[in-house]
Amino acid sequence: MHVDYLTLACLRDDLDACLGARVQEVLLVTELTIGLELYARQRRYLVLCAEAQTAHARLSADRVRRGHDVGTPLLLRLRKWLRGARLMDIAQPTWERILAFDFAGPEGRCRLIAEIMDRYSNLVLVGPDGCVLDAAKRIGPDKNRYRVTLPGQLYVPPPTPAGRHAPRGVDWEGLLRDAPPDQPLHRALSGHLLGVSPTLAREVVTRAAGDPAAPPSAVVVDAVARAVIELLAPLDTGDWEPHLGLDEQEQPIAFAPYRLQQCPRSERMPDISTAIERFLLGRTAVDAYAAARREVQTAIAAVGHRLRVAMAQINDQLPTAGTIERLREDGELLLAYQHQIAPGCAQVTVPDHRGEPRCIELDATLSPLENAQTLFARYAKARRAAEELPNRLAQLQADQAYLDQLAADLAAAATRAEIDAVRDALVTAGWLSQPARRPTPVGGPTRVVYAGYTILVGRNARQNEEVTFKRAAPDDLWLHVRGRPGPHVIIKTGGQEVPESVVEHAAALAARGASAPAGDSRVPVDVTLRRHVRRMPGGHPGMVTYRHERTIRVSPAPAS
CATH class of the missing domain: 2.30.310.10 (ibrinogen binding protein from staphylococcus aureus domain)
Structure with a gap:
């Protein structure tokens, strides 16, 4: 979409x-x-x-x-x-x-x-x-140091992607010359131009060459320039032509504010909002398991809400080192100066250990000694919290990562058995109170043969566990989209050097369903030997840590 x-x-x-x-x-x-x-x-x-x-x-x-x-x-x-x-x-x-x-x-x-x-x-x-x-999404500095969307923080707009150019005034001859010759031209267009989505890029190539998958060598420079000028013209004229793209079965597959020549059929819409609504309704209509999927989505959303609330509470309760030391110092100062403090004071100012004046709030109903004891008790509690809460927060973050994986599994589920497998995983994790039903057979991981190499793709968290720790040898290659939930992918190497084209094909399978970072059309995928992948201690199925990885960037494989 x-x-x-x-x-x-x-x-x-x-x-x-x-x-x-x-x-x-x-x-x-x-x-x-x-x-x-x-x-x-x-x-x-x-x-x-x-x-x-x-x-x-x-x-x-x-x-x-x-x-x-x-x-x-x-x-x-x-x-x-x-x-x-x-x-x-x-x-x-x-x-x-x-x-x-x-x-x-x-x-x-x-x-x-x-x-x-x-x-x-x-x-x-x-x-x-x-x-x-x-x-809607509170993003803290632990997730994005450049852009923090927390209440009270200055709003910072998303950064403009480096190395990308506005589609007006482009050196088309240079862009086509530098585009990878073995890839469709639309990938280079969406990857190098601002504001150009894969749909728009394919439309440009379709109008220029008649084939949305045409390589750079099959496209004339002037034809690309004319197509771009034609498609961008409504920005100046306002003459939009919203259309809904349909496949051979009359199912919606795309929408755009122009006629979609790349689609088998393009139907004119009264406005772009209607086109979007028809597209969304079409997606729901062709999902035979929409009701079951929604039930599990609701459960995942509820668990996610509980996890976010719990993490927010811990972050609020987590004391800083300065706060902890301040409690200890205030208690020591009250003990040192207790005989100089008049009864019934609500606050007192005394010299601290560096000779600077320190204002200390007091409970007027308590003696200076009792106030000091209260501060020491708070100090001890804060120290315990500083020791225990980070571990609890780490566990909640691991739970959130696993929940994100289950959400990705649900989005990719194509059968009722796969949807039920996600629901059963929620029950097993203790997030749903209903007893687990008899598991419905889901089948094994997807097996792909490419250039003579066998590639195994996990379709959910349990299959990820299987392909990584039961099907893979130590010298096999392991791939996973970087920093996001997704399938574990194994290339069976047989102890041989694997061609980079095979690695890129497997990486595209690993990136399937993942969205590219803002300002890019490709997804980062990590590659390492299976021997460098370890189960996360105390983690859920399919949760791992790994090292010695290299990262490649690929366009995701289309959904099967």
């Missing part, structure tokens, strides 16, 4: 009709999806979704259904700032997948920023001082 710069630019033009609209209500559709009920001569619903697989923005004439009864911190902030507010302006940074909505309301002016960037998507509410009021 590719919501790119052109898609949002088309939507941005449609949203002009909502300027001046008053926000009647703020609804929580999912934990990462909100709906704003807008009224200006007619009622419309603005939907903003930050889900990794379905991130998008759209307008809807139909009432948005409330999906969650429990409010999130962002929902509470949005209701406080946006109820009764008017939509004053909508901005889209050039070549970015971002829409910024400016509101003026009873609490003052604020900005709701929708960052539509696949798994990096977020919804951020920013106050009049430019600081974050709250976000």
Whole structure:
């Protein structure tokens, strides 16, 4: 699902009709999806979704259904700032997948920023001082030192990817010359140009060469330039042509603000929001196991919420070294100066160990000695917390990593047995109270033969455990997408040197279903020998640590 710069630019033009609209209500559709009920001569619903697989923005004439009864911190902030507010302006940074909505309301002016960037998507509410009021995904410095989306922190927009160029004024001859000759040209276009998604890149190549998978050698430079000019023209004219792309079975496979010549059939839509809605409805309709999948998704979301709350509580309780030492020093100072402190004082200022004045808060109902004993008790408790809480936090983080893997397993599940396997894994982990049913046979890992080499691909956490620790030899190659949940992939080497083309093919399988980092079209995949992979101590099935890896960047293999 590719919501790119052109898609949002088309939507941005449609949203002009909502300027001046008053926000009647703020609804929580999912934990990462909100709906704003807008009224200006007619009622419309603005939907903003930050889900990794379905991130998008759209307008809807139909009432948005409330999906969650429990409010999130962002929902509470949005209701406080946006109820009764008017939509004053909508901005889209050039070549970015971002829409910024400016509101003026009873609490003052604020900005709701929708960052539509696949798994990096977020919804951020920013106050009049430019600081974050709250976000759908609170990102701390432990996850991203450059961009922190925590309340009170200054909002920093996503960085512009290095080495990428705006699609206007490009040296097309140089780009085609430098593009890898053995890969389709559309990969080079989406990988080197700002605002160009895989869908747009394939459309450019289709219009230039008649084949979306054409290599650089089959494409004429002038034809590429003409196709780009043609597709970007509505940015200046506003003459958008929203279309829904259909396959041979009439199922939606793409949407765009232009006619999709790359698809077997392209159907004109009244607006881009309708195209997005039809695409999403089509995805739900072809999923025969949607109800079972939603049940497990709900369970995963509930567990994730509990884990995030627990981690937030630990972070709040975790004392700093300075706080701990301050308690000890304050207790020692009260003991040293207890005879100089008058009874009933609420605070006292005494010289500290460096001769600097130190103000110490007291309980006026206690004697100086009892206040000192209270401080020493708090000091001992803080020391215990500093020793015990990091271990608890590490366990919760490991649980979150495993839950992310199960969420990825569920997204990739193609059969009821695979969906049930994820549910049973939740039960086994103690996150669901229902007794585990008799396991439904899922089958074994996927086996692929490429250039004479056997490649094994785990399809869920338990299969990852199997391919890595039961099927692989120490000298086999092990691959996994870097820093994200995904399949474990094994290349059976037979003790031989493996060609890089085989490694890249296996890496593309490992990256299947993963979103590329913001500003890139390729996914980083780590490669190491199986002998360097170890089970994570006390971890869940498929959770590992590894070393001596090298990282390659590949385009994910298409879903099978």
